[in-house]
Amino acid sequence: MDKEKRIISAFANSINGDDGAIVDGYCYSKDLFCEDIHFKRSWMSLEQIGAKAMLVNISDAIVMNATPKYALLGLSLPKCLDMKQIKSLQKGLLDTAKEFGVQIIGGDTTASDKINISITIISKVNQKAIFRKGLKRGDLLAFSGKLGDSLKGLNILLRGGKLHSKHRFIKPKLRQNFFYDIAKKVRVSMDISDGLNKDLSRMLFLNHLGVKFLKKIDRLSLNSGEEYEILFAFDKKHKALIQNLAKKHRVKLNIFAKTTTGRYKFYGREHHF
Incomplete structure (x- = not known):
């Protein structure tokens, strides 16, 4: 622990x-x-x-x-x-x-x-709270937007550079209108603050499930913290609806995995201590 x-x-x-x-x-x-x-x-x-x-x-x-x-x-x-x-x-x-x-x-x-x-x-x-717990085997996992820019920005700052005022690291983009619109179909959710790799491990550990990736995710996207995009899961029968709502709100939707039996192990450095 x-x-x-x-x-x-x-x-x-x-x-x-x-x-x-x-x-x-x-x-x-x-x-x-x-x-x-x-x-x-x-x-x-x-x-x-x-x-x-x-x-x-x-x-x-x-x-x-x-x-x-x-x-x-x-x-x-x-x-x-x-x-x-x-x-x-x-x-x-x-x-x-x-x-x-x-x-x-x-x-x-x-x-x-x-x-x-x-x-x-x-x-x-809003009607019903959404928690991190409640995943079911076979659910689709997705995240909003694009990951990786926050870590890129941090590396620029650490090298003594400067970032534009609208850069993701300076001003995160929240997706409240999109999320409130899909909420009725969402099983679990959390924001990506410590990186997809770490936050996904928290969600899967809590639900005693593993994961099968449907697409390759690069290391930068996996490990970029301070993104504040939304990690969420839903029943596959709602896939078309959620894709349409993402288009309506002009939000990039990344359906990247589905849940399986097993476990997902986080290999990386802890951010908090």
């Missing part, structure tokens, strides 16, 4: 363990966005940092088929930030919240030597 699993297991119960916790028709989710772990200040403007912190949290709500409504905000900020810088960070948070109809209703602030942002999103479930 790795350190992340050890920590999570200490708080295990019937409600937690997914992208969010479903309680009385609402979804509660939280992610941290931390300097020198998820970003460096030399890579992104403070406005971009605030925007991405909000986006990666909203992503969790979307993949559970919930509409974000409210946010609680925790900010740990260096004392050296001046008011202009703080306003820039606020703008990223507020503009992104407004774009998705989210109202920031409270939180807390404290001083730190680095920027750390903790956001709790409170969302209203």
Whole structure:
């Protein structure tokens, strides 16, 4: 058991363990966005940092088929930030919240030597929540969009380069309209934050299933984290409908595997500890 699993297991119960916790028709989710772990200040403007912190949290709500409504905000900020810088960070948070109809209703602030942002999103479930658990043998596995650009971008940044403001690593593209449209036909789902390879292993382990790949996926696409595309599964009888809805929303659909008996082993480095 790795350190992340050890920590999570200490708080295990019937409600937690997914992208969010479903309680009385609402979804509660939280992610941290931390300097020198998820970003460096030399890579992104403070406005971009605030925007991405909000986006990666909203992503969790979307993949559970919930509409974000409210946010609680925790900010740990260096004392050296001046008011202009703080306003820039606020703008990223507020503009992104407004774009998705989210109202920031409270939180807390404290001083730190680095920027750390903790956001709790409170969302209203759309008819029925979708979890990571519930896969059946023979289901088709798919992901939205194109994978790999985030890792490419990270490598550019690590070499001292710069990225366009619309680059995937700077501003993830969320697929809420497409996902809400297909939700009734989706069996399980999660966002791709730690890479398809790792996130797929989590989903399959939870459901005690293996996988048969229907197409070759390159190493870059398998291991690129911070993508925030959607990994999901569905009964093969819904394939044509989901393909048509993807075309309607102009979303690239990648049906890449089907579930089998057996197990899928993740070989790679853990991201969290």
